[in-house]
Amino acid sequence: MIGIALCDLTVLSENIFERVNHYWLKPIDDPCVNQSTYWYEMALLIGDVLRTFCERASFWLGVFLALIRLLIMKVPGNPKILSKPLLGYILVLLLLPISLSHSLYLYSGYNIEQWSYPWLPGKE
Numbered sequence: 001m002i003g004i005a006l007c008d009l010t011v012l013s014e015n016i017f018e019r020v021n022h023y024w025l026k027p028i029d030d031p032c033v034n035q036s037t038y039w040y041e042m043a044l045l046i047g048d049v050l051r052t053f054c055e056r057a058s059f060w061l062g063v064f065l066a067l068i069r070l071l072i073m074k075v076p077g078n079p080k081i082l083s084k085p086l087l088g089y090i091l092v093l094l095l096l097p098i099s100l101s102h103s104l105y106l107y108s109g110y111n112i113e114q115w116s117y118p119w120l121p122g123k124e
Contacts, residue, residue, distance in 0.1 A: 001065065003092040007058035014047040045110060053103040060095050 021040070068091075072082050081087065 003088070003096075004058050004061045004065070007054035007061065010054040011051050011058070014051045017047060018044065045107070049103050049107050052106070053100050056102065057096055057099040060099065061092065064091050064095070 068082055068087065072079055075082070
């Protein structure tokens with residue numbers, strides 16, 4: 001459950017970072033300010049990767065949490081191995097790299113390049 005909470009906290013903090021930067025810190029109506037700097041776009045891309053990674057991981061951790069609870073209740077006898085925290089650690093260590101590799105594969109085609117010429121404001 002801690003893994004689910006950390007993944008959800010990561011998704012929420014990335015969402016807050018994006019909203020605060022876009023709506024509060026960046027001027028919206030000023031055409032003389034370049035709002036899309038290289039580092040800002042890189043931070044948004046890293047945040048998107050983290051958000052998709054943690055959304056997937058949180059979903060699958062919840063599915064496996066429900067499956068483990070079902071197995072604990074339905075397996076006859078006393079399933080001590082299913083009740084130990086070691087199984088949760090193993091599941092987290094298996095699911096997080098799988099989810100991260102899937103997200104990195106999806107975002108591997110993205111490329112952020114710096115402009116070769118200086119940015120000029122719009123004609124408005």
